[in-house]
Amino acid sequence: MSDIQKHKSRRNLLLVIAVFVLPIVLAKLALTQNWLEYGVTNKGTLVENQLTLQDLGISNTELDNMWLILYALPNDCNKHCEQTLLSVNNTLIALGKYKPKVRNVALYKHTLSNDQLSHLDHDEWSVIPSPNNQHLLIQESTVLLVDPLGNIILEHKAPMHVEEQAMFGKGILADMKKLLKYSKIG
Known part of the structure; x- marks a missing residue:
């Protein structure tokens, strides 16, 4: 075998090895050096510490073990609060075929006025007093998404601006x- 043939054989061998090894090395570097953004598809913030309705002192059976959109009302339900109530209510309506599986819940600390109660259709809302320990576990003006087992999954902080x-x-x-869509429960 001539030197030229040996050189071509080595070059071909190195090329074949590079074709298989280079993508693995690049993938490892991409992961370790954070070259790629991780795909987050949820709009709210994932509740990292396990939190349930039972932790809040709320019985899930009185809420018919449904999916819940739970809004922890602020102490003073002003115009921003009323807008959030309207947004949550419109969200329930926009769920379409999924609407029968979901219930809106408003947790209140102080009695609501008749005007504020007018935003809460009693067929679609459960209005319950806020448990004593609620302020320790969740922030006011927060919307929580709760599964039928009572696990709080996601939270959305209510916006301060109407826009x-x-x-x-x-x-x-x-x-x-x-x-x-992807749930096997409820």
Whole structure:
């Protein structure tokens, strides 16, 4: 075998090895050096510490073991609060075929006015007093998505500006549709 043939054989061998090894090395570097963004598809924030309705002191059976969109009302339900109630209510309506599986829940600390109660259709909302320990576990003006087993999965912080309400409602809707579509429960 001539030197030229040996050189071509080595070059071909190195080329074949490079074709198989180079993608693995690049993939490893991409993962370790964070070259790629991780695909997050949820709009809300995932609740990392296990939190259930039972932890809040709420019985899930009185809520018919349904999917819940739970809104922890602030102490003073002002115009922003009323807009959030409207956004949550519109989200339930926009769920379409999934609507019978979902219930809106409002947790209140102080008695609501008749005007505020007018935003809460009693066929679609459960209005319950806020448990004493609720402020330790969840922030007020937060919308929580709860599965039929009572596990709190995602949270959405209510926006402070009216202009952000549309995107806020769309975020809750997208998360609820995704949860309902892929869920094996409820």
